[in-house]
Amino acid sequence: MELRKRDHRYTASEISDEWFVQKTKNENEAEAVVRPSLSYWQDAWRRLLKNRLAMAGLIFLILLIFMAIFGPLISPHSVEEQRLANQNMPPSSEHWFGTDELGRDVFSRTWLGARISLFVGAVAALIDFIIGVIYGGVAGYKGGKTDHLMMRFVEILYGLPYLLVVILISVVMGPGLFTIIFALSVTGWVGMARIVRGQVLQIKNYEFVLASKTFGTKTSRIIKKNLLPNTMGPIIVQMTLTVPSAIFAEAFLSFLGLGIQPPFASWGSMANDGLSTILSGHWWRLFFPAFFISLTMFSFNVLGDGLQDALDPRLRR
Amino acid sequence: MEKVLEISDLHVSFKTYGGEVKAVRGVTFDLYKGEILAIVGESGCGKSVTAQSIMRLIPSPPGRITSGSVLFKGMDLTRLKEPKLRKIRGADISMIFQDPMTALNPTLTIGEQIIEGIMQHKPVTRQQAKKTALDMLDLVGIPNPLERLKHFPHQFSGGMRQRIVIAMALVCQPEVLIADEPTTALDVTIQAQILDLFKEIQKKTGVSIILITHDLGVVAQVANRVVVMYAGKIVEAGSRREIFYRPQHPYTKGLLNSVPRLDLEESELVPIAGSPPDLFSPPAGCPFVARCAYAMEVCDRAYPDKTHLSKEHHVDCWLQDERAIKMRVHVR
Amino acid sequence: MTAYIIKRLIAMLVTLWLIITLTFFLMHSVPGSPFNEERATNETVQKNLEKFYHLDKPLIVQYGLYLKSVVTFDFGPSIKKSSQTVNDMLGRGFPVSFELGIVTLLVAVISGITLGMIAALRHNGIIDYAAMTIAVLGISIPNFVMATLLIQQVAVNWGILPVATWVSPKHMILPTLALATGPMAIIARLTRSSMLEVLTQDYIRTAKAKGLSPVKIVFKHALRNALLPVVTVLGSLAASILTGTFVIEKIFAIPGMGKYFVESINQRDYPVIMGTTVFYSAILIMLLFLVDIAYGILDPRIKLHKKEGS
Numbered sequence: 001m002e003l004r005k006r007d008h009r010y011t012a013s014e015i016s017d018e019w020f021v022q023k024t025k026n027e028n029e030a031e032a033v034v035r036p037s038l039s040y041w042q043d044a045w046r047r048l049l050k051n052r053l054a055m056a057g058l059i060f061l062i063l064l065i066f067m068a069i070f071g072p073l074i075s076p077h078s079v080e081e082q083r084l085a086n087q088n089m090p091p092s093s094e095h096w097f098g099t100d101e102l103g104r105d106v107f108s109r110t111w112l113g114a115r116i117s118l119f120v121g122a123v124a125a126l127i128d129f130i131i132g133v134i135y136g137g138v139a140g141y142k143g144g145k146t147d148h149l150m151m152r153f154v155e156i157l158y159g160l161p162y163l164l165v166v167i168l169i170s171v172v173m174g175p176g177l178f179t180i181i182f183a184l185s186v187t188g189w190v191g192m193a194r195i196v197r198g199q200v201l202q203i204k205n206y207e208f209v210l211a212s213k214t215f216g217t218k219t220s221r222i223i224k225k226n227l228l229p230n231t232m233g234p235i236i237v238q239m240t241l242t243v244p245s246a247i248f249a250e251a252f253l254s255f256l257g258l259g260i261q262p263p264f265a266s267w268g269s270m271a272n273d274g275l276s277t278i279l280s281g282h283w284w285r286l287f288f289p290a291f292f293i294s295l296t297m298f299s300f301n302v303l304g305d306g307l308q309d310a311l312d313p314r315l316r317r
Numbered sequence: 318m319e320k321v322l323e324i325s326d327l328h329v330s331f332k333t334y335g336g337e338v339k340a341v342r343g344v345t346f347d348l349y350k351g352e353i354l355a356i357v358g359e360s361g362c363g364k365s366v367t368a369q370s371i372m373r374l375i376p377s378p379p380g381r382i383t384s385g386s387v388l389f390k391g392m393d394l395t396r397l398k399e400p401k402l403r404k405i406r407g408a409d410i411s412m413i414f415q416d417p418m419t420a421l422n423p424t425l426t427i428g429e430q431i432i433e434g435i436m437q438h439k440p441v442t443r444q445q446a447k448k449t450a451l452d453m454l455d456l457v458g459i460p461n462p463l464e465r466l467k468h469f470p471h472q473f474s475g476g477m478r479q480r481i482v483i484a485m486a487l488v489c490q491p492e493v494l495i496a497d498e499p500t501t502a503l504d505v506t507i508q509a510q511i512l513d514l515f516k517e518i519q520k521k522t523g524v525s526i527i528l529i530t531h532d533l534g535v536v537a538q539v540a541n542r543v544v545v546m547y548a549g550k551i552v553e554a555g556s557r558r559e560i561f562y563r564p565q566h567p568y569t570k571g572l573l574n575s576v577p578r579l580d581l582e583e584s585e586l587v588p589i590a591g592s593p594p595d596l597f598s599p600p601a602g603c604p605f606v607a608r609c610a611y612a613m614e615v616c617d618r619a620y621p622d623k624t625h626l627s628k629e630h631h632v633d634c635w636l637q638d639e640r641a642i643k644m645r646v647h648v649r
Numbered sequence: 650m651t652a653y654i655i656k657r658l659i660a661m662l663v664t665l666w667l668i669i670t671l672t673f674f675l676m677h678s679v680p681g682s683p684f685n686e687e688r689a690t691n692e693t694v695q696k697n698l699e700k701f702y703h704l705d706k707p708l709i710v711q712y713g714l715y716l717k718s719v720v721t722f723d724f725g726p727s728i729k730k731s732s733q734t735v736n737d738m739l740g741r742g743f744p745v746s747f748e749l750g751i752v753t754l755l756v757a758v759i760s761g762i763t764l765g766m767i768a769a770l771r772h773n774g775i776i777d778y779a780a781m782t783i784a785v786l787g788i789s790i791p792n793f794v795m796a797t798l799l800i801q802q803v804a805v806n807w808g809i810l811p812v813a814t815w816v817s818p819k820h821m822i823l824p825t826l827a828l829a830t831g832p833m834a835i836i837a838r839l840t841r842s843s844m845l846e847v848l849t850q851d852y853i854r855t856a857k858a859k860g861l862s863p864v865k866i867v868f869k870h871a872l873r874n875a876l877l878p879v880v881t882v883l884g885s886l887a888a889s890i891l892t893g894t895f896v897i898e899k900i901f902a903i904p905g906m907g908k909y910f911v912e913s914i915n916q917r918d919y920p921v922i923m924g925t926t927v928f929y930s931a932i933l934i935m936l937l938f939l940v941d942i943a944y945g946i947l948d949p950r951i952k953l954h955k956k957e958g959s
Contacts, residue, residue, distance in 0.1 A: 019615035020640040023606070053782075159664035161933045163892040164926055165671075171914060171922055172675045244789070251791055254720035255896055257915050275797060275900070283801070290794040305785070374858055376849075400862075407860035414858075421850035423950055424873050433869070434859040469949040485859070 044233075047310040054306020057299035064296060068118055071111025091284055098284035100273065109265050110288050116266040117247050117293070120180055124246035125239045127185040132192025133235065139193070140200030151197070155191050166249060170258040177260060180253060184246050195238050199231040233311035240304035244297040251293055267293045321492055322348035322371070322410075327385035327395075329370050336597045340366040341547035343385070348493065353519055353526045355540035355557075357533060357572065361593060363549040364529045365415075368495050370395075371527075372406055389493075403446050408438040411486035415498040417478035421470035428466030431485050438489045451466070453484040456521070457514060476507035483514065490522060497529045512538050514563060521540040531574045537561065542629060545569050548593050548604035550620075555630030567609045603635065611636060653945055661938045667711045668930040673715055676923050677708065697726035698920070724924025729916050735924030742906030745815060746894050749905060753825050753890050754883075762879065764833070765840025769875075770867065772845060780837065787834030791792060792893050796827035796900045815903040824901045833885045836879055844875040862891035871945070880944050883935035 048054055067074075089099040097106035139150040169183040212221075251268030254258040255275075260266040267289040274286030329341035341363040348354055350428055356364045367373045371387050373394065378583065381516065387394040389410065394402065406412075414420045422430060428450060435446040447466070454462035457480040468476060479499060487496055490501040496515070500508040519526055530536060536543055543560040545553040552567040564570045571589040590610035594600055603609070615635050624637035635641055698704065701718070702711060702725065718725065724735035768780040790798075803823060804812040811820050847853065848871055856870045898907035906925065913921035 005722050015615060015619060019618060020613050020635070020638065023612040023614050023617060096397050155660060156667060159934055159937060160668060161659070161888045161892075161930055163888070164929055164933075165668075167914065168675055168922070168926055169921075171917070172679050172747075206786055248791055251793075252892070252896065255793055255899075256911055271794070275793065279764060286794075286797060290791070290797070294794060296784075297791075298785060301785050307670045340842040372858060374854060403860045403862060405860070406858055414855060415852055416851060420855045422852040422856070422870050422874070424948060425870070433861070433865075437860055437865075471950050482855070485855075 013195075037197045039311040044310040048306055051306040051309065056075040057301075057303040057306070060295065060299045061303065062291075063308060064114060064292075064299075065118065067111050068114035071114065072108045079080065090282075091227055097288045098205070098282075100272050100285055101277070106270075106284060106288055109270060110267075110292060113267040113270050113289055114292065116177070116260055117268070117296070118243075120184070120250045121243035123181050124184045124188060127181070128189045128192045128242050129239055131185070131189035132238075133196050135189065136193035136196030136198075137200055139151050140197035141204065142170060143201070143204075147197070154190050154193055157187055158194075160187055162187055163249065164254065166253065167256065167258065174236070175253070175258045177264065180259065183253075184249055188242065188246070192235070192238055192242070195234050196231060199234055203231065226296055233307075237304055237308045237311065240300055240307055244300040247293065247297060247300075318349040318350075320347045321350050321389070321610075322527075323386075323388040324348075324367075324569065325386055325388075327367065327370060327387065328383040329366050329375065329380060330383050331375075331380050338596045339599055340372065340380075340549055340596060341600060344546070344549075344551055345545050346551060346554060348525050348527060349542075350492075350525055351519070351523050352541040353515070353528055354544065355528045355530060355536040356541045356544045356546060357530055357536055359531060359593060360548035361596075362546045364531075364546050367499050367546070368412070368497050368527060368529050371495060372410055372412055373397075373402060374406075374412065394554060404438070407434055407486075407491070408489045409491055410493040410495065411489070411491040413479075413482050413494065413496040413499050415487050416502045417475055417482050418502065420482050421478060423470055426469055427473070427481050431466075431481070434485055435488045446515050449488055450484075453488050454481070456487075456518070456619055457481070457484040459484070475503055476510065479503060479511055480514065483511075483518070484543050487518065487522065487524070491524060493527065494524050495527045495529070498531070499528070500535060501530070501532070505535065508535070509538075515539055533572060547570070548599060549596060550604065550633065551632070552605070553626070553630075553632040559627065559630040563626075563630070565630075565637065566605075566634050567611055567636070569632075571608075603633075613641065615641075654942060657938055658942045659933050664672055664934050665931060668934070669716065669719055669927055670712075672923050672926050673712055676919055677711075679715050679919065696823070698728065701725040701920075718929055724928065725920050727913075727918055727921050728847050729913075729918045729921075733923050734848060735928075738909045738921065739906060739925070739928060742904065745903060746891075746898065746905035746907055749815070749821070749824060749894055749897070749903065750887070750890050751830065752821060753828045753893075754832070756825055757829040757836060757886070757890070758879075758883075760829070761833040761836025762876070766844055766867070766872070766875075768837065768841045768952040769844035769848065777841075781841065784834040784837045784841075787830045788838075790830065792827055793896045793900060794832055796824070796897055799823045799827050800900070813900075813902040815901070815905070824897050824903060827888060827900075828897045831893070832890055835882065835886060839879050839882060840875060841876045844871060847871045847875040850874075873890050877944065880940060880947060884940040886931050887936050891933065 012255060052225070087099065088102055091098045091106075097110055099105055100109070135150065135154075139147045139154075144229065165187055166183040170179050175181040175183070250259060250266055251271060254266060254268030254272045257272075259272070260269045262269075270289035271286055273283075274282070274289065277285055324347070326347045327341055327344045328339070331338045331340055344363070344367050346354075350452070356367065358364045361362065365373060366380070370380075370382055371394065373382070375382075382395050385395065389405065392401075392405075393407070397405075426449070431450040431453065432443065432446045435441060435449050436443065439446070439449075441449070450466065451462045454465065459465055459477065459480055465473075467545065470481075479502075483499075499515075500511050503511060514537060515526060515528070518524065526538060528535070540557050542556055543554065544551055545560065545566065547568050553560065553564065553569045555563075560569060561573065564573055568589070571587070575585040575589055577586060583639075589608055594604045594607065600606070600617075602618050602620055603612075603616040606612045609616065613635060621633050621635045623631050623633055625631045626637075702715070704711070706714070722736075724739070727733045727735060727738070764780050764784065768777045768784075771777045800812055800823065803810050810823055814820055815824070834849060853866060856866045861870075894905060894907035895911050896907075897903070898905045899911050902908075909921065910925045910929075912918070913925065
């Protein structure tokens with residue numbers, strides 16, 4: 001009977017005289033309707049799951065990482081295997097993605113390229129994260145003169161044309177994997193530092209942080225317990241977007257002849273090699289690396305967008 | 318008295334992430350010519366939504382007027398085509414919003430923002446429009462208006478900005494002015510000035526004003542008539558005297574007891590315990606039942622009918638039912 | 650406002666000085682100085698090099714003299730091409746690259762803003778999703794892939810536009826398109842999100858309450874405010890277009906500065922790399938400066954901040 005009450009509309013004649021007595025207090029009444037409460041991360045995850053494009057990106061990236069590790073093992077041809085008789089063969093049941101000018105299997109080499117490209121992206125993002133969080137965190141937390149000075153420096157670095165500096169460093173250090181990662185890291189962390197500082201500045205003044213300060217909590221503990229969980233959202237988004245820009249920068253350097261050198265291959269260097277043969281009709285040599293660069297960047301971008309929507313509590317409705 | 322606006326059985330809902338919020342649930346009231354009508358209630362009671370629905374300014378989607386009508390000069394504004402409605406907005410009915418800091422476009426001079434409103438509705442030249450704007454700024458008490466026309470919003474204080482917003486709303490001599498919490502964001506001293514301005518403008522221009530507020534102090538100063546809203550419904554309405562001296566609904570009484578009053582000695586502030594019901598699934602009975610000191614069994618089961626106590630004064634409460642005689646003994 | 654301009658101007662000069670210094674010392678740290686005999690192709694070049702870089706003097710003096718010549722806009726000789734100076738190359742290549750860059754920027758800005766605005770006004774509709782999917786694709790496809798796709802399809806398979814070079818407006822279409830896609834996508838996304846944000850602002854509701862038409866509300870009240878964030882990224886977009894010209898000019902065989910730059914990198918023609926980098930940086934840093942000033946003009950609140958700040 002109690003359950004039916006909410007829906008039933010009484011007509012005037014149904015109103016009983018006996019109901020005009022003091023209501024017995026029902027403690028549960030006030031909280032009759034309670035919407036399920038979710039933690040911040042649960043809620044964010046649920047929102048991400050709902051975003052189909054972002055999930056597609058995530059699934060593709062997981063598959064890609066799997067293939068980068070196991071792909072070369074699946075292929076019947078090793079990465080190095082050269083058969084001059086098999087030069088520039090179009091895709092077939094024998095060579096799924098065709099072969100290159102040395103008769104090497106493009107399928108195997110695509111996954112080798114995936115390893116290098118993902119490695120460059122991941123390491124660049126990681127280094128940006130470490131330097132950016134420390135630098136931005138210190139600047140934001142210390143505030144005042146320290147902050148002012150540190151941010152002046154960041155501003156100047158921010159004004160430097162990113163890819164030109166990367167080219168310059170690569171020219172000086174000579175091409176190679178280490179050079180690329182080093183060059184990308186020299187100015188790459190600046191964006192992360194700015195984001196972290198902004199977040200820290202904002203959150204530092206929130207009441208709950210002030211509260212723990214007045215209780216005499218240690219600085220390191222405040223950073224660990226209060227600041228980090230609250231700044232994680234924008235940081236994760238920024239990292240997700242750093243990976244594709246690093247992958248692109250690597251491809252760009254390869255294009256200028258400053259990228260990964262043989263015998264290694266990245267998608268960038270494969271695409272660059274393929275570019276010169278495109279007019280002779282060997283489309284597959286460009287197509288596969290270019291396709292995977294594009295799809296990977298696409299996946300990271302949509303995942304980044306999805307994370308941004310999912311992690312931004314202001315959009316919560 | 319002549320009715321300018323007739324709102325009947327207005328229902329407004331918002332579709333949200335968690336379900337449909339029934340923000341306004343059958344609101345009926347009239348606005349008479351030349352009066353200041355106050356709509357009071359706690360935040361979330363639906364007073365702002367009601368005000369914005371009159372001019373169909375609720376964001377849609379997610380907001381939607383599900384039923385009811387708003388009659389103005391024989392037209393139902395809830396059904397009017399958008400281009401026709403635009404001719405009414407700003408010309409016949411104007412609106413002022415809560416926060417003067419954000420209500421003005423930061424990248425346009427205030428002169429431009431006032432003049433564009435005039436040019437939109439009146440067949441005048443820019444020079445004539447500028448003249449009207451100057452007069453209006455003068456009326457709302459902006460010193461040195463000719464110079465000020467060229468300034469940007471950020472160059473004014475909050476009180477000054479609200480005066481500009483009021484001037485902007487009045488430039489086309491509207492018949493109805495809807496002011497949504499016009500003093501809430503201002504300092505107390507500025508609040509009094511702005512309220513005086515409303516009274517003055519009402520006398521000078523004869524405009525009818527709907528004043529939305531949660532502040533009974535504001536109501537006491539300027540309103541002729543008061544509508545009390547709770548959980549999307551009008552629970553009591555009457556003249557200012559009736560509401561202040563003979564409140565009938567326990568919620569109205571609670572509101573009055575929770576504000577400081579200078580006219581009563583030994584007054585003690587009593588807050589209303591608890592919070593309003595969730596409008597995702599509003600209760601079938603009286604929405605105030607959980608917080609009401611005089612709650613009866615019947616209040617839980619059915620919503621009370623409207624009881625008329627005088628020409629203006631009416632209340633939705635089961636205590637008005639003759640069968641509640643035993644309960645009424647307890648009522649102060 | 651003046652104080653603001655002076656502050657930005659000083660920051661600009663510091664950054665410029667930093668990049669010149671960085672370039673100079675980085676180049677001099679290349680193993681086995683890049684300016685020694687083995688690298689020069691002949692004696693004339695060697696003499697030019699010694700004269701320009703004052704290789705007999707101590708490094709710090711060399712640095713001072715180099716700063717001086719850069720300030721007077723003299724970037725010295727090339728190692729690989731005798732009788733050519735970096736200035737000659739810039740003089741020939743820059744007008745072409747400038748043309749490509751400006752046309753691209755215009756195409757990207759106009760189409761990006763239009764696309765972003767339409768998407769915002771049709772928020773959550775099919776057009777919105779379509780526009781944004783295209784935009785993410787545009788960001789994800791590297792410009793060299795875009796360029797090859799266009800050449801392969803439009804020029805080779807369909808044969809409706811020329812494959813390469815830069816001699817008529819018809820020749821400009823494909824390179825511009827390939828170069829503009831990325832920046833266009835970025836502008837479209839930014840315009841959309843900023844427009845959506847602005848459309849929820851109180852002053853938009855005020856404009857609506859005034860009875861303004863949707864067209865007026867969008868163009869007069871929303872667009873200007875929505876474009877402020879777009880203006881701030883113009884500088885970095887110009888940078889990405891500029892570096893993009895390296896790739897596009899090489900693929901389409903356009904005789905611009907980018908092509909010379911890529912050649913100089915491949916041939917390790919250090920003086921050219923050095924001169925071009927400094928020149929490019931100067932342009933970009935100046936652009937960033939102009940964007941800052943433009944922002945200050947577009948947003949009247951900036952002036953106040955400076956007044957309050959001082």
